Amino acid sequence: MRTFVFAVFAFLYLPIALVVLFSFNAGHHASEFTGFSVQWYGKALSNPFLVEALKNSLFIATTSALLAAFCGTAAALGLQRVGARTRALFDALLGAAIVVPGVVIGISTLVALVQLFAVLNPFLASLWPTDQPPRLSLGYGSIIAAHGLFSMALVTMIVGTRLSSLDRNLVEASSDLYATPLTTFRSIVLPQIMPAVIAGFLLAFTFSFDDFIIAFFVAGAQTTLPIYVFASIRRGVTPEINAIATIVLCASVLLVLLAQWQLGRRKPSP
């Protein structure tokens, strides 16, 4: 059995290792390693389309993860204070946001937004004093919102789990000692849930940064890194893509390790 398990680990890591190895290949060919070089990293980072896509992805992932962390944490706190019925309704919607396939989230957001813009744009134009009214269209906003939906549900669940294991005695002790609710929140609750919030943020960031299918539908004229990579892969495998893949893999691993570390951090002792 040990042999089998090690074979599985090899199966998991060999493809990744090959991509990393060939990203340092001096030659063009994928089948033979002809010497060590970092030229493909240079080529990748001086490709303006690629850099633009990378910037877009970083901006979208950061914004949607921040929004998700903020709204998700607020929702988790709010859900502690409501009745069973409201809670069940919220839980069902949050569960749906996680379970509904990404393709469906993508197309339904596309369909709904296009329809909404068709109504809103003429309306805005009629209100606007000059000839160039702002036009709502698909782009950053729609990707951020669609990614944020899944991420927010994720953050709400992670923070909610943490809240339910929070020591209520500390909260009571704090208010018995005449701390205002705000002080209690700042010095008791927040420090205890912070690791969960940060972990949620990092996972949300990773998800948004990696997502292809939702962005593919709602990106409009924008390009994200996965969309760019997908398009270039379909044109053929190049060492440049190996270099990007390696950078992205390293970044994801770092983020996930950071998230794990945050989640595993002991609660600060009172």
Add this chain to the structure above:
Amino acid sequence: MSAGSQPALSMRGSLFRKNLMTALLLAPAALWLVVFLVLPFVAIAIFSVGERAPEGGYQAALTFAQYANLPARATAFWNTMVLAPAGALACLLVAYPVAYYLALRAPDRWRLILLALIVIPFWTSLLMRTYAWMYILGGRGIPALLAYVGIEDLRLINTPGAVLLGIVYGYLPLMILPIYVSLERLDRRLLEASADLGATPLSTFLGVTLRLSLPGVMTGFSLVMILLLGEYLIPTLLGGGKVFFIGNALVDLFLQSRNWPFGSAIAITLVLVSVVVLIVANRISTRLSGARRVDLI
């Protein structure tokens, strides 16, 4: 609350403040869920009973023609309905021994490290990991190596087998984790008791270990299955347009042929199938844990 000694009026005020606070906390999430989950879903439900406008897009109507037309994409449905469970099953067969080893056999100080090594690939980009297999299965990878030893013209990529391999590779961690959790919680005294009562290792495994891990198996299986129903990248990159999934049909209908009503009908069907899978999985899990309770008494 320490408001006992305060007059009733101020208590009502603080109750109002408390409710206002709760509403403020929940409002952003509620708004998000309604605008970007509920409304879009209502929109595609309405679209699915509409007609395709002549130049593409949607035209209002009330017809079930789109649903009647579903057999036009039967191949995509067929592939998804065969390859999603087959992929989940293949995942399970590879995942179970790994989860078993990690939970019950691995040395203690290695366990968490090995577990982390399983989780890390899952959180790295599926696109990049699938791309790695395009690289290996493609012309310059394994086929080139095989040609070197004399085996020519072996086609690996763009086959259902390649898609299945990609599925196992992509979703393996998601299958290992729930099984690991259920095996890790297993009361080891039960294993000793079974051996003490003269059971062979095989019958202990079948009667105790496997039996008690079935809820974890169900969780993993339904998770992977649900995600596979909406898969697009793996069939596209490793199936090369020959192994169509429902996801591929949706991308085609919405972004190329712009037949939104028909695409919406397929999307609604996909969601309904996912819901059915979830309900069936839930039923089986409940029955499994019910059976376990009876067994233990």
